[in-house]
Amino acid sequence: MAEDKQETEKTFADLGLCKKLVEACENLGWKKPTKIQEEAIPYALQGKDLIGVAATGSGKTGAFVLPTLEALLKDSQERKSVQPFFVCVLSPTRELAIQIAEQFEALGSDIGVRCVVLVGGEDMLQQSIVLAKKRPHVIVGTPGRLADHLSNTKGFSLHALKYLILDEADRLLSMDFEKSLDEILKAIPRNRRTYLFSATMTNKVKKLQRACLRNPVKIEAAFKYSIVDTLEQGFYFMPAALKDCYLVHVLSSKKGATSMVFTRTCRETDFLALVLRKLGLGAIPINGQMSQSNRLGALNKFKAGEFNILICTDVASRGLDIPSVDVVVNYNIPTNAKDYFHRVGRTARAGRSGLAISLVNQFDIGPFKQIEKHIGDDFKIPKYTANEDEVLLLAERVTEAKRISRKSIKEGGGNKRTDRVDDEDEEDIEKYLGNKNKKLRRK
Incomplete structure (x- = not known):
């Protein structure tokens, strides 16, 4: 059996990559290709269009960067x-x-690859100047900003484009990007190679396949929805009023661990990060309403270990490669099951272990059961238990931290609607504690 395993293991050279790129992989510490790389790269080098499906953290970026650099060379x-x-x-x-561009630059440094990032939140005129001066071989961007440049930047076109790659293709095919994507597809040549990569596959991807892919090879290095073996999953079931107390309990019990906490709204990220900092926990927010420089600053501080807890919306759930995330906490259960897979894919990456914890209350049962169904028909995420009396000991401190945080937001011109909702949350905690005390007195 050991001999069979040795025979099946391939190197990057075995996939048909040139010596320079094999050396680039070695310099990055990539010892052997991942499953998606092993299956996708040979077809890409043959000039095939690709649809690649693989779990997050499985090396999808390398699977499209390497063959396109080979073609460029x-x-x-x-x-x-x-x-x-x-x-x-x-x-x-x-x-x-930005992360994809870094991968192109790292792997293509020895062959002189020039790469430009075109995203919102940056000065468009400055980007236009960089495009004209740098004449990049690779453009990485968000659909809206790229469409803006195609329409408004004089002298810029993609009429000679050879490769179009959609990363996180299922997200790009949502209604949010439909108009921009249509504009881009009209502005680029039909005679090109097209790659779609994603951790989850949807019917919309099939629709795009009919529109612009030519006899694509579909590579499924994972099931439709997959969880890596090294990820431990669990959930706490609690009254909605105690969710913040359970969050503090979980994060305190994992003190020192690198954690990502996913919330539903931008204002929740800001408020929760403030509350957790008042409680002595190193939390920093990131969301889509922050400026690009602030978002990158928060991400870099998290990566550098200045803060060990990142409070985020689903803007951080896709594709970000943060090497050592120990714990993912679903503060809000996602209503779309596939978002769960992207969130928990931030941990247990590249063979490392990780933990995903969901905070489930009485209003989350339906969406949570849908997530379990997508993992497997008979699969049940294990239920964790906590001593509720210990959790309730946190109630007074959590309530006070929320009051102080709310006051800080008000003084800074915060959202009145947010303040009102938080007041209601506080009343719920007090009501829950009052009802619990009444039951104890009856006993």
């Missing part, structure tokens, strides 16, 4: 120069676009 050798605007990669989020 081959084209430059034939032309005696490297053609600009050769590759375009679309991403649903700014952070993921």
Whole structure:
């Protein structure tokens, strides 16, 4: 059996990549290709269109960066120069676009690859100047900003584009990006290679397949919805009034661990981060309403370990490669089951272990059961238990931290609607404690 395993293991050289790219992989510490890389790269090198499905953290980015760099290098050798605007990669989020560009630059440093990122939140005129001066081989961007440049930046076009890549394709095919994506597809040549990569596959991807892919090879290095074996999952069931107390209980019990806490709204990220800091926990928020510089600043501080808890919306659930996230907490249960897989995919990456904890109350039972159903028909996420008396000991401190945080938000011109909702939450805690005391007195 050991001999069979050794025979089946492949190297990057075995996939058909040139020596320079094999060395680039070695310099990044990539010892052997992942499953999606092993299956996708040979077809890409044959000039096939691809649809790649694999779990988050499985090396999807490398699966499309390496073959496009190989094609770019081959084209430059034939032309005696490297053609600009050769590759375009679309991403649903700014952070993921920046991360993809970093991967291109790291793997293509020895072959002189020039890469430009086009995302919102940055000065468009400055981006136009960089495009004109740098004449990049690779453009990585969000659909809206790329469409803006195609319409408004003089002299910029993608008429010579050879490769179009959609990362997190299912998200890009949502209604949010439909108009921008249609504009881009009209502005680029039909005679090109097209790659779609995602952790989850939807019918919308099939729709795009009919529109712009040519006899694509579908590579499914994972089930439709998959969880890596190294991820431990569990949930706490609690009254809605005690959710903040349970959150503090979980984070305190994992003190020192690197954690990502997913919420539903932008204002929840800001408020929760403030509350947790008042309680002595190192939390920092990130959400789509922050400026690009503030978002990157928060992400870099989290990566550097200045803060060990990142409070985020689903803007951080896709594609971000933060090497050592120990715990993912679902503060709000996502209403769309596939978002759960993207969230928990932030931990247990590249063979490491990780923990995903969901805070489930009486209003979350339906969506939570849908998540279990998508994992497997007979699968049940294990239920964790906590000593509720211990959790209730946190109630007074949590309530006070929320009061102080609310006051800080009001003094800073905060949202009155948020303040009102939080007052109601506080009343719920007090009501719950009052009812519990009444039951104890009856006994």
